[in-house]
Amino acid sequence: MLTALLTLGIVVWIAFILDAWTGLRKLDALENEAGLVNGPLLTVIVAARNEEQQIKVSIQSQLQQSYENVEWILVNDRSTDQTGKIIDGLACADQRIKSIHIRELPEGWLGKNHALYTGATQASGRWLLFTDADVRYEREAFAKALHYFENNELDHLTAAPNLNAHSFWLKSFVAFFLFGFSYFKRPWRANNPKSKIGTGIGAFNLVSQKAYEAFGTHQRIKMRPDDDLQLGMRMKKEGFSQKMVTALHLIEVEWYESLKEAFVGLEKNTFAGLNYRISMVFLAVFGILLTHFLPFFTIFSGSKTIALLSLGNIVSSGILYLMVIRRMTLFSPALFLVFPITALLFIYSIIRASVLTFKRGGIVWRGTKYRLSDLREKE
Incomplete structure (x- = not known):
């Protein structure tokens, strides 16, 4: 049985390596793009709730963009801190806001x-950029993104930012999360026009106003906590032209400040990403244990066959990890050395989020509780 499972693991890893090798080659770096000097109006839309620590710096980085035909709409969503006052102050200081x-x-x-x-x-604006209140932009980010958008005749463009993290274990967890996201969602498929697989990243979702309206706006995903991902996935599935790029030197966000904060933050969308299905939770946990954790222990088996199959799994997972991390982050691939530990942390985050969702009867997100019965959409 163990031999069969480890063999299956190697087959799965090889399949993903081949898929990633093809997909990652087509994942353009936005830094290499030329900048759009002038063009139609871009509307940047930022939703902020209790973001007093981040929003001013984020917006100031955007106001310095080389692409000048921009307006900003800053939406204060029931904040209980100074976010509203900061937004009003920014609007008073710049008439574009x-x-x-x-x-x-x-x-x-x-x-x-x-x-x-x-x-x-x-x-x-002709274009709408949905971004978060904690994202920081380099001066050429908008210009390069819009040039890429126009050159490729897109309806939707999403960009992977540099996810900044300070502590070792937070970096390891973030790296594993990105690896796991790539492993399960294969976001590079967004760049294949023949594929129905799409993606979206909350830090940077750029859409044409025309396509956004034709899609049905956020009304189509109004009860999805993973709104950014769902916007991209559904637009691609319905035939809108889409691209994903990296912008590791143009866009930066500190996703979470600590590992504990990451676990709390993932409460809202981990179970959603598994379609609120217990069967998917079991499948995800079993899959991670089999392919991400078990081989690191069975490699010490007294059976030569088991040990060699385990080594094959470790090498294969390491190759895919290296490919993804080097292409989609600025983290060191050496974080793979704690791969089995971060696999367990990821399993913990899945189980924790699922249990808490059931225990609470829903999710608590930014101070508001949403019932599980309402979150489970009927397609």
Whole structure:
């Protein structure tokens, strides 16, 4: 039985390596793109709830962009800190900024999704950029993204930013999360026009206003906590042209400040990413244990066959890890040395999020509770 499972693991790894090798070669780096000097209006929409520590620095980095035909719509989503005042101050200092304050959340909406939708209804731009309140941009980011968007005749462009992390274990966990996301979602498939697989990243989701309206706006995903991913996945599935790029030297976000904060943050969308299905939770946990954890122990087996198959799994996973981490992050591939430990941490985050969702009867996101019965969409 163990021999069969380890053999299956190697087959799976090889299949993903081949898929990643093909896909990652087509994953362009936005840094290499020329910049758009002038063009139509871009509307940047930021939803912010209790972001007083981050939003001012983020918006100031955007105001310095080389592409100048930009307007900003900053949506204060029921903040209880100084976010609203900061947004108003930014709007007073720069006439390109419009502030919107949401006092109540309508039934049937998640807060962020409603805030982004509200901002989009006030947009005048040909392009809409949905971004988060903690993202920092280099001066050429908008210009290069818009040039790439136009050159490739896109409806949707999403960019992978540099995810900054300070502590060793947080870096290891973030690296594993990105690896796991790539392993399960294969985001590079977004660049294959023949594939129905798409992706979206909250730090940078750029869409044409025309395509956004044709898709059905955020009303289509109003109860999805993984709104950024769902926007990209569904647009691609429905035939909209899409590309994913990396922007590791142009866009930066400190995803979480600590490992504990990462576990809390993932409460809202981990179970959602598994479609709120217990069967998917068991499948994910079993798959990670089999391919990411078990070989690191069975390699010490007294059976030569088991040991060699285990080594094959470790080498194969290491090759894929190296490919993904070197292409999609600025982290050191040496983090693979704690791969089995971070695999266990990832399993813990999945189980924790799923149990808490059931225990609470839903998720608690940015101070608001959303019932599980409402989150489970009926397609």
